[in-house]
Amino acid sequence: MKGVIDIGTNSVLLLLAERRPDGSLRVLRDESRVTRLGQGAAASGELHPDAIERTLAVLAEYRQLAEAAGATLEPVATEGLRMASNRDAFLEGARDVLGVDVQLISGDREAELSYLSVAREEEPGPLRVLDIGGGSTELVVGDGETIVSRCSHRIGSVRLTERWIDADPPTPGALRAMEDAALEAFAKQPLEPAPVLHGLAGTVTTAAALMLGLTSYARDRVDGTRWATDDVRHLRDMLARETVAERMKRPCLPAGRADVIVAGATILWVALRHCGATTLVVRDRGLRYALV
DSSP states (O other): OOEEEEOOEEEEEEEEEOOOSOOOOEEEEEEEEEEOOOTTHHHHHHHOOHHHHHHHHHHHHHHHHHHHHOEEEEEOOHHHHHHHTTTHHHHHHHHHSSSSEEEEHHHHHHHHHHHHHTTSSOOOOOOEEEEEOOOOOEEEEEEEEEEEEEEEEEOOOHHHHHHOOOSSSSHHHHHHHHHHHHHHHHHSSSSOOOOEEEEHHHHHHHHHHHHTSSOOOOOHHTTEEEEHHHHHHHHHHHHSSSOHHHHHHHHHOOHHTTTTTHHHHHHHHHHHHHTTEEEEEEEOOOHHHHHH
């Protein structure tokens, strides 16, 4: 049994799973906690003490779950730490809590793992995978398990929210600014149009749960759903007209995501346009699955 912890800018994920002899995955637990480790880090360049404390508390909880399952831990961290000058202080605290070192992976490695988490379960052929995080967004193009183009873009749901949203609900000007920031970022990775884009991570799975009208999150109902680009734009616009308090009344949209979902949905919509995609395929996967 393996326990992979993915320490992100907005959330911390734990996957307890193992490979069966036939190659299929047996999942014991798949947990997510919003700790907002990257709170203010894009502007200040440092992790906030409160954010560190919240995240270490979740890591302590995850260690207990892993030990109870007899799992070997492999913790990794991404953009939330990559952008922070005081990351060593967090990494030392995390090692004390977990008993093992946390590996800070590069944007390229993050993109590769996100892509492989989907590619290893798809039929061989052209594939595009988008992973929207709190601090960065990875867009990867490949064929089967072979990666052709990958880039970790420095845009994310938390980063754009903190940079541009200063009213509740956000102003039309803020929406345009976030769209422009996403367009500018993706322009650094020019691509030929392709009809399908696979999307990962909390923004995408939450968007699918909202579009399905779920009263509680259900992975088996979300994973594999397909949506038109116009569906995503409609959801973004609808959420942008609501205050954070109004969004929090929606099932499947907790406080830790309600304030950043508009920025995340904006990145998703712009990515679909950039890729020339007409269809979004939602996958409840991520780099933790590739590491298992």
